[in-house]
Ligand code: CTP
């Protein structure tokens with residue numbers, strides 16, 4: 001079946017509380033130019049080659065998501081809306097469980113990252129076909145320092161080797177499902193030893209020791225994390241319309 005196009009799924013995460021945004025409503029549902037933040041990422045996947053979307057939301061928000069987002073904006077590829085968990089990795093694990101068995105590649109994406117483009121998705125697909133695990137990323141612009149617990153600089157990694165991780169983080173389906181199964185088995189042990197799992201590549205690196213390829217995405221592919229990111233987002237949107 002060399003020529004058959006492999007099926008692809010996107011797991012879009014919208015189950016976080018957005019504490020660093022300091023907003024009354026979770027940041028993925030805040031309005032950005034009259035549309036909720038989550039709309040933009042869903043729209044990019046809807047308009048792309050992706051075959052199905054699993055939307056992960058906070059338990060109890062499923063009906064809101066279905067009515068106010070999926071139905072309202074006619075997202076036909078959202079196949080399931082599933083509840084997330086207390087940590088991002090629990091939300092991802094739930095999302096992965098809901099992906100159709102016949103999907104070959106899974107794109108994991110932050111719902112709070114609105115400016116992913118078709119070009120980024122294409123690059124991700126080409127890269128995952130070769131490497132089985134890849135992450136949208138960009139080289140850092142500032143010098144990075146490792147500090148001790150009292151905020152004294154300890155060391156300085158060479159800047160041309162330091163990258164900021166973005167999403168999508170894209171994997172062969174079997175590989176990422178295995179990695180997350182192992183994570184759930186070892187979760188308590190890892191937590192107790194102080195390991196903080198903040199992205200999907202880390203799960204693959206830590207539990208499978210499988211190489212993860214970084215590919216250049218875009219400095220515009222920002223995650224909305226703190227209030228000033230909203231100003232940046234508004235500027236990026238203004239340029240695009
Ligand atoms: N996320 C999730 N489930 C969680 C935590 C995070 O689905 N338990 C999602 C968020 O909704 C977001 C993405 O993961 O789209 C990236 O996480 P982050 O920027 O850390 O979002 P929050 O956890 O919501 O924000 P904060 O850490 O400031 O509370």
Ligand code: MG
Nearest residue numbers: 016017018088
């Ligand atoms: Mg968080």
